[in-house]
Amino acid sequence: MNENVIKAALLGFGTVGTGVYKVLKNQEKEMSAKIGCKVEIKKILVRNIEKAAAKIEDASLLTSQWDEIINDPEIEIVIELMGGINPAKEYILSALKAGKHVVSANKDLIAVHGHELLDAAHESKVDFLFEAAVAGGIPIIRPLKQCLAGNHMTEVMGIVNGTTNFILTKMTQEGMEFKDALALATELGYAEADPTADIEGLDAGRKVAILASVAFNSRVVFNDVYTEGIAKITSKDIHYAKEMGRDIKLLGVARNEADGIEAYVCPMLIPSSHPLATVNDSYNAVFVHGDAVEDAMFFGRGAGELPTASAVVGDVFDIVRNILAGCCGRIGCTCYKNIPVKKMEDTHNRYFLRLKVEDRCGVLAEMTAIFAKYQVSVAQIIQKDTKVEGCAEVVVITEKVREGDFRTAIEELRNRDSVRKISTIIRVYGK
Template structure:
């Protein structure tokens, strides 16, 4: 191996993902000469505390000084797995300006400042790879940028948060309420101590912004993605969905329409025979529709030390191959269009609505009249008496613009015959 080229790299962060990347690089060392035409070797690992023991990692590589890495001409690849916006953004930008190639798993940074760092990579002829930023170990960024590049993609959607998928799976299969399912997810380590980013949909929204930007070749940022979480989903909603032959999933949905890009994250009812309906527990899956490929689905582990480490290491290998071939900076920012982002009020969806109403003649007709006056068509109704003069009404609409549905909802909330509207959810319908 003495005549094999050695490419030096630095790892920023030695947490869960960092330790996974470290392990994979050790396991692959003997394979690298054949796979890459080189060996990637870690020279430095940036940590906050160099004295803290980290099992299985060589402590002689630890440094708490970023300048040691930035100013070292031997280090050609910087691998950022720290997370968060700062100091990661500064480190990545400085590394690119210094001519170093970057591999990152940082969805927060890319969803908000992707253009800035991609522009820096292009300016300096550097690779910037970020496969691990979306859906953990599932290959989706490279397929969108390369394998599916000959398609006009009209939809990319899926389950891109394992915590919420685990919670909804438990609510569906074990008939648990949200709070109990969340407590179990926390106990098993699927949910963070503060689960807000997961259960409110923010984590998924960042991933949707990244995927939509690549799929539609136009910049979509985190703030462009309409976001709704799963905290208000109840066992009653799950039961009605099951009765209607559907399941509830937190879906990230991005569509490229004639009138602009739609991007949202929301709990949605999806037919039980749709491929995504069977993606359970902490698994993720992404569903893509293109004019040439038709439908394609990517499924696997969406998080974790080794699945995410696998995606990071795959990017490191790609950068190493580019360095050996002298072809770095081939594919950077692909957002060459400037498409309109549609306001959520213009987005069309079907809706599921659960309401408690007075149990007497004429109530359903009155509600249907409100819908009709606001351009909302009813597709399905379930009515059940719950006693004491109250009936539970579940309505699924046909596709309608959000603003029309909101107008109808506003009227119904003021109707004396309507006692409560505890649940309004969207129903997934594949775009034409």
């Protein structure tokens, strides 16, 4: 084995895989000066060799046989970019057990089985790093584990899905409706053929699970995260929100409260003056709050070939530095607490509620009486003089209330004859 070269294998050669290959090529001349040795991709695992061959000069690197990688003692680092649970999980586990270091961008896997993978890495004293699994190129996992380690983090939240942020930006800036904005996102390649994981908030939910685990030193898995998508948002909601000084964003939120962790993804109104309100198009941003650092925000490209590759290669270089310094596994799992995760109905939120009511005297009184019964206080209310289908449209922003109580109030409202339609309910971020 050449002392000045560390060999790695790529699993998967899709968008991020080609990006990692390019970024390593771009760094080739400087690597030795920068990190003490060269990193060479020795093998690339692909399903279809012929298809992949079109994307690379030296097709001899391609293989469809995992055995060629796991059994090659020269390969010290495995870079998993295939996505999905299987066979990625088996491959990663067997690589770790074989003493190989692993870098992964696989949020689906880590949000569910992260614990098992980190344990396996710990047992073999190797590194398992996953900076690219959350918010693409934006450095966030390492800053949380290292730079901000002197904090008790109380909140980590943000815009962690570029597809939905693009859609909401188009709806906000150009008044488009959801389905037209989605069609545009698909046309431009921002949305996948099956956009469910993005628009239903599942992708963001996986990232929230990982972020919460790292920020609060306590394991949160995907199943703990409540998710709600943006398909129900209309340009009318966005318009009313603006009138109330707010924008609508799909937020992933994790909060470490006295009675447990809150973790959810849902569209939310945020003040237009909040730094996240200006994060538009496919950009991502993660906002954190800690007892020492106070507020901090990390902004950048949450996806894409080269930005995601930037995070992957950062991890690879870190592993190389660990190998050369003889300190592999230097920072492993940081979940040393066991904090319960709260049910969504036990969280306290403010709500934006748009509804159609009968246009007669006493209806508002009826509505607010039901609110009062369940401790729902009104913070802002708009009722325009214009009638819609013979009804008055009322838009309310409430004060903070327990979600379970709010839901009961809504059910009671829904059963009143005077309430013709509950058009939208959206949570409101902030105190």
